[in-house]
Amino acid sequence: MIVIGAKGHASEMYPSLLEKYNKERLFYFDNILTNLEKYLFDIPIIKDECKVSKLFEKDPEFTLGIGNPNLREKMTSKFIDLGGDLISIIDSKSTVDLNSTIGKGVNIMPYAAIFSNAVIETGVLINSFSSVHHDCFIGEFSELSPGSRILGGAKIGRLCSIGANTIILPGINVCDNVKIGAGAVVTKDITTEGIYIGIPAIKK
Template structure:
């Protein structure tokens, strides 16, 4: 493990990522890259360049993508994998992670999250503040689980889907890739087509 961490993205989500990294106390130095050149520091940490500069830091730093947009995060994460970047997993010390849980590289697990046993979470996911993921779930790559989302047991969420704040997913439900589930929505049966879903229970809009 390298003792330096470089976070791509110094605004909203990137700041939360940096806060987790600071609380983990694993890295001697943490810095940002951001394409807004007017940002010189964030969270008291220096912005040392733009995303195009990442290649000059690969030997020295572990690299983490701190960008909330799923598609943008995927694009940068996949580029980092092609150049053999060292990509960590960030888990807030106040998260609860059960036994036999597998979390992919580039995923951030925020404060107050509970992930129960037998769950698999893919690469570069966001498991946001206070969300709960029960037993035997499968969260595919580049998914965003928003704050306060509750997933019951044996739920599958497909790649690049985004579950809005406070949404609820019933047990044994599959959500296909590329779905957006609106804030406060309730999903009680499988979603088989990509799209935007809202309501209690959800309907496609």
């Protein structure tokens, strides 16, 4: 199992990874940051894509340890081309309703909650203490920061970044490629990509 990324979010995933995998099976991958050590939590950090391909011959599983939605999508495509199989990591301390739909490669962090009939698409990151309520939809590779709340029937597009403690009110639609600042409250549909902040949220 290779975890893409070897800093912030990747390090937070460590306890969740150990629920499912032995240490000996884990590797981190990061070929962007130059100041990394050789190990993170005693787990090797790989920087060479050729080594990734060789590891995939024995174990094709990988997961996303980065938060940025565009980078999550880009690295998923690259690692699938290298022969990888995108895997979800769902922490045992999260709550996931049996009637929800969870796509491939989803990260659900401790104390997050997914409620009935929610749909979470491929590569989404649901951070700690965030909640996705009944009949919501979260599009591919979007990121929900800690404490964000997506209320009943709201829909979030692809490649969105929802800031910490943001609230999306019931039934609201947010289009693709939107960033919403921390603590914002979205009271109306967002139909144009961009950055939105404040209460109520307006385009920056």
